[in-house]
Amino acid sequence: MKKLLLVTAFFIGAVTSNCCAQKGKPLFTAPIGVQSYTYRNSFPTGVAATLDTIKALGITEMExxxxxxxxxxxxxxxxxxxxxxxxxLGADYGAITKDPEQFIKLAKTFGCKYIMVAWIPHGKTFTIDDAKKAAEDFNRVGKVLAESGITLCYHDHGYEFGPYEDGTLFDYIVKNTDPKYVSFExxxxxxFHGGGDPVKLLYKYKDRWKLMHLKDIRKGIAxxxxxxxxxxxxxALGTGxxxxSKVLKAAKAIGIKHYFIEDESPNHAAQIPVTIAYIKSLEE
Structure with a gap:
């Protein structure tokens, strides 16, 4: 873990020294957050030390x-x-649809305002039947959560952008969930990987998006x-x-307040400081 801290400090210094002096108004002004899954391999070796590393990065929010x-x-x-x-906080689809109360209790322990679901179970291909069942489940569970002051958010995962009627299966889910009970991350x-346009989708459903995962994908990946x-x-953001910049401008314009870096790479310790320095360097 000491090695991880040293690597983090080195990259923060290196990236900061290489960034151009900012002249305009900063684009990204929200608190910097991180998805806890990013550190799934670090927590078992020391929770406190991992949190110290996260704090040293200037991160003040966690999902x-x-x-x-x-x-x-x-x-x-x-x-x-x-x-x-x-x-x-994140919740498993099967678990929260079966017993939402356990997640309400967990959310209250942490003071969470949102519970997100990041995967809808399905076969090899995500179908309209999968989308219909998910919409029904989200409406039901979302109502239960709303009664406790918590907002259910579905986190898109790329497979929902298959065509359906005059749009996509993701469009179907948005249109068939009640805005009072279901929002999105x-x-x-x-x-992007599923073929969606993040900027257009943010504006298209500007009242439904509440949260965002900050991630970028390697150049050349289809x-x-x-x-x-x-x-x-x-x-790291800005290298994929x-x-x-366009995505963050749209997100800021529609009022997203919470952003979580999620870097699933085995190289996340080196990449996250680069991501943070990059978003801090962006100007409006």
Missing amino acids: GPNPKNTSPEEFKRMLDERGITMPS MDMLWT NDLTGGTDTRNDV QIDV
Whole structure:
């Protein structure tokens, strides 16, 4: 973990020294957040040390939940000690549709306002029947969460952009879920990888997006509807295929407040400081 801290410090210094002096108004002014899954391999070696690394990066928000073998109460205490809040947490589709109350309890422990679901179970191809069932489940579960002051968000994953009628299956899900109970979290990488246009979709459904995952995909990787790609294709923002500046301008314009870096790459320790320096360098 000491090595991880040293690598982090080195890259922060290197990137900062190489960035051009900012002349205009900064584009990204929101708190910097991270998805806890990014550190899935670090938490088992030391939760406190991993959180210290996260804090050293200037990250003040996390999308949870807690890592394995650390209770929600203990993890909340550790986050509080480091000034890190948890506005949102992830939930498994099957688990939350079966028992939403357990996630409401968890969200209240952390003070979360949002619960996101990042995957809809389906076969080799995501179908209209999958979309219809998901919309029904999201409306039902979203109503239960809303009664406790929590917003359900579906996190798109790329496979939903298959064609349907005059749009896509993602369009179907948005149009057939109740805005009172169901909102959305955009994952930049998966939206792009599935053939969606992140900027156009942000404006198209501007009242539905509440959260965002900050991710970029390696240049040369072709789009598809699998909802998956090698984790090594996750790259630092500004080094991949996505026009990050345009996406962040649209996200800011429609009022997204919480942004979480999610870097699934085995090289995330080196890449996250580059991502942070890059978004800080962007101007309006």
